[in-house]
Amino acid sequence: MSQVNQIIVKPLLTEKTSVTTEKDNRYGFVVDLKANKDQIRKAVESLFDVKVVGVRTSVLPGRMKRAGKFVKKTTKTKKAYVQIAKGQKIEFFKEI
Numbered sequence: 001m002s003q004v005n006q007i008i009v010k011p012l013l014t015e016k017t018s019v020t021t022e023k024d025n026r027y028g029f030v031v032d033l034k035a036n037k038d039q040i041r042k043a044v045e046s047l048f049d050v051k052v053v054g055v056r057t058s059v060l061p062g063r064m065k066r067a068g069k070f071v072k073k074t075t076k077t078k079k080a081y082v083q084i085a086k087g088q089k090i091e092f093f094k095e096i
Contacts, residue, residue: 004043004046004047006032007031007032007035007039007040007043008029008030008031008040008043008044008047009029009030009031009032010029010030011027011028011029011030011092012027012028012029012030012079013092014028016028017081020081024083025083025084025085025086025088026081026082026083026084027044027081027082027083027084027090028079028080028081028082029044029079029080029081029082030077030078030079030080031057031078031079031080032078033059033076033077033078035078035080037055037057037080040055040057040080040082041055041082044082044084048090050084050085050088050089050090051084051085051088052082052083052084052085053083053084053085054082054083055080055081055082055083056080056081056083057078057079057080057081058078058079058081059076059077059078059079060076060077060078060079061076062074062075062076
């Protein structure tokens with residue numbers, strides 16, 4: 001799993017991540033379940049050209065959902081909160 005596109009699935013764009021971005025310069029990403037902190041750090045540094053200071057991860061378990069009369073479980077996901085160096089910035093929508 002050395003490709004950057006396989007490690008980082010998508011950015012987290014929520015109110016909580018926007019507050020931590022302004023306050024602590026920390027960005028959130030949904031990442032692959034098998035990715036470790038070193039792989040996430042290298043992927044973010046190569047994709048966005050920033051210096052990563054720290055990485056925190058959390059695995060969210062799947063939830064039970066109803067589908068008619070049946071109950072099924074959603075897949076579990078992994079989030080990564082990446083803190084970058086002061087003065088640097090990641091722009092997700094710079095070419096739109």
